[in-house]
Amino acid sequence: MRLLVLPVAAAILLASCGENGIRDPWKNPKIAVERRAEDLLRRLTTEEKLDLLSGDGFMSSHGVPRLGVPAIKMADGPVGIRTWAMPVSPARPGEPQTVHATAFPAGIAMGATWNPDLVAQEAQVIAQEALALGRNQVLGPTVNIARTPLWGRNFEGYGEDPWLTSRMAVSYIEAMQAEGVIPTVKHFAANNQETRRNTINVQVDQRTLEEIYLPAFRAAVEEAGVWSVMSSYNKVNGAWAAENPNLLNEILRKRWGFKGYVVSDWASTHSTAPTVNAGMDLEMPGPNVMPALKDLLKNFPGGNPGFDGGYLERSKLKVLVDSGQITKETVDESVRRILRILFISGIIDRSLTPETPKETPGVDTPAQRAIARKAADQSIVLLKNERNLLPLDPQKIHTVALIGPNAEFNRLGGGGSSAVNPDYSWKPADGIRERAAGKLQINYALGVAMEGEKEPAPAANLLKEAADLATRSDLAIVFVGFSAALEGEMADRKSLSLPAGQDDLIQAVARANKNTIVVINSGSPVDVTKWASQVPGIVEAWYLGQEGGHAIADVLFGDYNPSGKLPVTFPKSMADSFAPVDAPEVEYKEGIFVGYRHFDRKNIEPAFPFGHGLSYTTFAYSDLTLTPVSPRYGQTVTVGVKVTNTGSRAGAEVVQVYIHDVKFSVERPVKELKAFQRVELKPGESKLVTMTLDRHSMWFYDPLVKDWAAEPGEFDVLVGASSRDIRLKGLFTLYE
Numbered sequence: 001m002r003l004l005v006l007p008v009a010a011a012i013l014l015a016s017c018g019e020n021g022i023r024d025p026w027k028n029p030k031i032a033v034e035r036r037a038e039d040l041l042r043r044l045t046t047e048e049k050l051d052l053l054s055g056d057g058f059m060s061s062h063g064v065p066r067l068g069v070p071a072i073k074m075a076d077g078p079v080g081i082r083t084w085a086m087p088v089s090p091a092r093p094g095e096p097q098t099v100h101a102t103a104f105p106a107g108i109a110m111g112a113t114w115n116p117d118l119v120a121q122e123a124q125v126i127a128q129e130a131l132a133l134g135r136n137q138v139l140g141p142t143v144n145i146a147r148t149p150l151w152g153r154n155f156e157g158y159g160e161d162p163w164l165t166s167r168m169a170v171s172y173i174e175a176m177q178a179e180g181v182i183p184t185v186k187h188f189a190a191n192n193q194e195t196r197r198n199t200i201n202v203q204v205d206q207r208t209l210e211e212i213y214l215p216a217f218r219a220a221v222e223e224a225g226v227w228s229v230m231s232s233y234n235k236v237n238g239a240w241a242a243e244n245p246n247l248l249n250e251i252l253r254k255r256w257g258f259k260g261y262v263v264s265d266w267a268s269t270h271s272t273a274p275t276v277n278a279g280m281d282l283e284m285p286g287p288n289v290m291p292a293l294k295d296l297l298k299n300f301p302g303g304n305p306g307f308d309g310g311y312l313e314r315s316k317l318k319v320l321v322d323s324g325q326i327t328k329e330t331v332d333e334s335v336r337r338i339l340r341i342l343f344i345s346g347i348i349d350r351s352l353t354p355e356t357p358k359e360t361p362g363v364d365t366p367a368q369r370a371i372a373r374k375a376a377d378q379s380i381v382l383l384k385n386e387r388n389l390l391p392l393d394p395q396k397i398h399t400v401a402l403i404g405p406n407a408e409f410n411r412l413g414g415g416g417s418s419a420v421n422p423d424y425s426w427k428p429a430d431g432i433r434e435r436a437a438g439k440l441q442i443n444y445a446l447g448v449a450m451e452g453e454k455e456p457a458p459a460a461n462l463l464k465e466a467a468d469l470a471t472r473s474d475l476a477i478v479f480v481g482f483s484a485a486l487e488g489e490m491a492d493r494k495s496l497s498l499p500a501g502q503d504d505l506i507q508a509v510a511r512a513n514k515n516t517i518v519v520i521n522s523g524s525p526v527d528v529t530k531w532a533s534q535v536p537g538i539v540e541a542w543y544l545g546q547e548g549g550h551a552i553a554d555v556l557f558g559d560y561n562p563s564g565k566l567p568v569t570f571p572k573s574m575a576d577s578f579a580p581v582d583a584p585e586v587e588y589k590e591g592i593f594v595g596y597r598h599f600d601r602k603n604i605e606p607a608f609p610f611g612h613g614l615s616y617t618t619f620a621y622s623d624l625t626l627t628p629v630s631p632r633y634g635q636t637v638t639v640g641v642k643v644t645n646t647g648s649r650a651g652a653e654v655v656q657v658y659i660h661d662v663k664f665s666v667e668r669p670v671k672e673l674k675a676f677q678r679v680e681l682k683p684g685e686s687k688l689v690t691m692t693l694d695r696h697s698m699w700f701y702d703p704l705v706k707d708w709a710a711e712p713g714e715f716d717v718l719v720g721a722s723s724r725d726i727r728l729k730g731l732f733t734l735y736e
């Protein structure tokens with residue numbers, strides 16, 4: 001690696017030196033980025049600068065062809081490289097319509113791993129594939145909070161908790177940037193429903209923004225130094241997110257110190273001068289494809305009112321620059337931000353030496369697939385396992401009935417811009433057949449067709465066939481949930497319940513066979529109350545990417561001991577939660593009480609709590625220690641806890657640390673997640689797990705002083721296996 005880099009640097013250096021040594025400082029990788037950016041900036045004509053502020057085509061920026069400055073080539077999305085051709089008619093010449101890449105589990109599934117290191121491995125693979133496919137910006141991660149279980153895009157994000165989401169985001173971003181690929185943390189901000197997403201005004205108070213909806217973006221900027229941020233479609237407190245000076249200039253740049261560029265979500269701009277002046281740097285997609293895009297979107301149900309764009313086109317900008325409504329300095333500032341990242345990411349240097357051999361492993365290699373499988377394994381959450389029916393025991397079980405619309409279909413991911421096209425997509429039924437070969441007899445019945453999919457026989461026949469099969473079998477596994485058509489971008493889910501009569505199917509099968517296990521594909525909670533008490537086993541399998549079928553078999557057979565934990569609360573009913581609002585405005589009246597913060601505050605029992613997830617082994621917690629590192633100021637406390645695997649199988653536990661402020665001047669949640677750690681333990685093994693809480697862990701946003709503050713006093717430190725399974729409790733005092 002080193003050997004390769006040095007000659008390249010030397011070659012660029014030589015190429016950039018004229019008679020007096022430094023003819024083209026911007027080409028010289030030895031010179032500091034800021035100077036290179038400044039040097040390049042001053043060489044650009046006004047027209048070239050203005051062009052940089054808008055895209056060219058669906059997934060590319062402009063670049064500066066005269067100087068050989070490359071365009072930024074983008075691709076969706078958070079969980080794998082998606083085809084970058086415009087989703088209308090044939091691709092542009094030379095651009096493939098379909099791109100194959102590794103499909104990872106959905107964001108919510110990655111959230112369920114509680115394993116930031118694994119997210120880093122995933123992001124590294126996505127970055128490698130981006131480079132191999134000639135892309136250098138990835139439109140992800142999605143870090144919007146799951147405010148309502150019905151949000152169509154919950155599957156893309158990491159769940160309902162800002163701390164868990166932040167840890168995953170930081171890991172993803174750092175790993176991708178380490179490969180020289182630009183991640184794009186999105187959608188900034190308060191983009192929490194699809195209903196009227198292009199026009200809705202989100203009324204949300206500052207404390208709620210600061211504590212719930214912004215922390216992951218803030219961590220992305222302050223901790224990971226993220227290179228790009230994507231603004232959202234909606235309005236926040238009356239101003240479009242794409243032209244929101246408070247969000248873009250004030251919070252993102254002045255307060256957090258963001259140095260990269262803001263890119264608009266696709267067709268989310270509504271003006272020229274206000275957008276540029278508010279701090280937008282790059283409008284996407286290019287004005288040249290806006291008419292075609294608008295045309296395409298007309299055909300979507302409801303016509304998608306509110307999609308707009310094409311405002312930062314060069315000629316429109318020029319008029320306003322000439323009339324002084326946009327200053328030259330403002331334009332320069334945006335250009336500088338884009339150039340800065342072109343240098344930092346290495347995009348310019350890579351383009352200056354096109355003969356450099358690709359240092360990327362390629363696309364969908366065995367090693368990359370192995371990471372996709374590991375991610376899928378660790379994503380699965382075992383919600384219920386009575387009588388230890390799982391893992392399947394071939395000594396006791398000989399015939400297994402696979403039933404349901406998701407058995408012979410691998411639900412890769414939710415619908416919309418994050419959809420990836422892998423080389424193969426492993427079905428649960430195939431995963432199980434492969435694993436059971438020669439040991440178990442496997443039979444299949446559809447039971448019910450997924451809504452919108454072909455029904456091969458009358459519903460009553462399908463149901464009867466499934467129940468009969470279950471009766472004849474030792475055990476039945478019902479594969480239910482959603483499809484990408486029913487859960488995805490552009491629409492919210494209609495209800496918490498499973499679609500297409502799947503509740504009836506589960507009940508019919510459970511009546512026929514008491515050994516019934518339900519496996520769910522969903523990107524968000526589902527209503528399990530109609531049948532949860534009738535079945536001994538429930539597995540949440542989210543959308544697991546291309547390795548879904550293998551991972552489900554791994555868990556059902558115990559080749560992988562499940563370790564996933566819910567990153568979202570499963571409510572018993574929508575009456576216990578919040579629904580998307582079909583109105584011009586939504587007010588986040590619940591404030592900071594989102595997810596388990598809401599259930600705790602109202603003392604509502606969820607169907608399954610945040611942080612819940614079972615294992616085939618058991619873990620004991622003991623010996624809690626709280627060690628203030630700087631006792632005088634009480635600024636940092638190290639939490640130590642001994643975790644022991646008390647069962648007979650190796651497994652992994654996610655130790656969760658919540659804090660509770662004992663006395664407060666402004667209402668605070670009953671508990672807030674502030675640290676967690678996944679620990680792998682052999683049978684009988686104990687490990688001491690240590691995690692650090694710093695002063696920031698005790699912080700809240702004080703609306704009176706308009707800043708973050710920590711109130712000195714006592715804090716409970718709650719250590720547990722879920723938000724409702726607190727095993728140990730300690731007290732910690734924060735001093736002035």
Ligand code: BGC
Pocket residue numbers: 076077139186265266417
């Ligand atoms: C989505 C973004 C996506 C973009 C480009 C938009 O509709 O909201 O998340 O990156 O399209 O596909």
